[in-house]
Amino acid sequence: MLGIETSCDETAAALYQPEAGLLAHAVHSQVADHAAYGGVVPELASRDHVRKLPGLVQGVLRDAGLEAEALGGVAWTRGPGLPGALMVGAGFARSLAWGLDVPAVGIHHLEGHLLAPLLEPQPPAMPLVALLVSGGHTLLVQVAGFGRYRVLGDSVDDAAGEAFDKTARLLGLPYPGGPAIARLAEAGRPGAVRLPRPMTDRPGLDFSFSGLKTAVLHAVEERGSDEQGRADIAHGFQEAVVETLAIKCRRALEQTGCRRLVVSGGVGANARLRERLDALAAERGFSVHYPRLELCTDNAAMIAYAGALRLAAGERGDLDFSVRPRWPLAELPVPG
Structure with missing residues (x-):
């Protein structure tokens, strides 16, 4: 499962396999780009996602020793977040999934954070x-x-x-x-x-x-x-x-x-x-x-993990890759 995260000012990609766990993950932080403004500038964030995302995906595949054809699915952050930033990840993820003929699923950013501690060696029940x-x-x-x-x-x-x-x-x-x-x-x-x-x-x-x-x-x-x-x-x-x-x-x-x-x-x-x-x-x-410190901030490992769970529960996305910048957690569908 490939995970893609572009909800705000971190561009991230990760590979997760249920049997082996987290295979590889990478995060590019835009903090230095936005520091001069005292906060995130949405247009700058979107442009940097466009520049960095393809290389990050190639990098995690290389780190895991895999080709894109080995992917069984793609998970991407659908919301909440900055509209333009979310659209970058959505467009990339859905296009890649369509080209590889694999399922894709849009993930709630907060569900990803909620599940992040379960990626640890001794996850809580x-x-x-x-x-x-x-x-x-x-x-x-x-x-x-x-x-x-x-x-x-x-x-x-x-x-x-x-x-x-x-x-x-x-x-x-x-x-x-x-x-x-x-x-x-x-x-x-x-x-x-x-x-x-x-x-x-x-x-x-x-x-x-x-x-x-x-x-x-x-x-x-x-x-x-x-x-x-x-x-x-x-x-x-x-x-x-x-x-x-x-x-x-x-x-x-x-x-x-x-x-x-x-x-x-x-x-x-x-x-x-x-x-x-x-x-x-x-x-x-x-x-x-x-979660470990590197998985506290925005990352794609939590998105890949949530995506693997939702695909295993039978959830499938379609060719619509609309995003939800405002998405209450209470509106998230129950799997199955």
């Missing part, structure tokens, strides 16, 4: 609860089995990843904001800046981080004029996000009765978040599982 913190999405999902998902909580405004990027800009840090804030936070003093834990003082599992961004703005105006003040704000912000996510994860596990938590997406690579969730798991007696 289902049922479980998944925390998806990827780019513009922060969700808690109850997973009864493959394709059987129930969204427990969602972002009502800014997602955690967006809050990291916006806070980084307020602190004069480069894009992407997550790694930059994590580095600066190491020099911050615990407790020096106390920021709100949004929507944790009320029942429910939804997320909101726009108010936290506003609180950071006020903190920057008050004490962000020197390096120590900026480090204290970064530390306080990261702690607020991590604690908010941990509180909601605990609530979701208690509400569902599940004893397994998986964490996926770019923010899932944050070391402080992993440390806090590991401590919570030890305290509360549940297990927590993460």
Whole structure:
């Protein structure tokens, strides 16, 4: 199974075989191209996907020692994501599948992230609860089995990843904001800046981080004029996000009765978040599982894996390669 990912600013290709696992994968990041703009420029992203995707596909085939004719199917990210970027992957994938006379299937980007921890040598069993913190999405999902998902909580405004990027800009840090804030936070003093834990003082599992961004703005105006003040704000912000996510994860596990938590997406690579969730798991007696760091950010390995599962369940695409830039996870069809 060939997987293709072009939903935003990473171009990726991967090969997965159910019997052998992940055979090869490659990712080209466009971060350097977009850093000067403080965020992703959709037109630049689409053009770079056009330039890089064919070479990446050839590269993973070469790394796996395979010819294109060995492919049994092609999986591509149908959404959500940037419309133009998605169309690049869709057009390439459907054309390749048609030329090879193999099936193709469009994959939900968040389903890919949700399943990424299952690519590890000791994958968690289902049922479980998944925390998806990827780019513009922060969700808690109850997973009864493959394709059987129930969204427990969602972002009502800014997602955690967006809050990291916006806070980084307020602190004069480069894009992407997550790694930059994590580095600066190491020099911050615990407790020096106390920021709100949004929507944790009320029942429910939804997320909101726009108010936290506003609180950071006020903190920057008050004490962000020197390096120590900026480090204290970064530390306080990261702690607020991590604690908010941990509180909601605990609530979701208690509400569902599940004893397994998986964490996926770019923010899932944050070391402080992993440390806090590991401590919570030890305290509360549940297990927590993460994909390897290289599979936290957007990648095609998770798309190839999800595609293999959906093809095995009998799902087949047709010659229509329409994309879904906005695609709620709740609308994903149940396999079979």
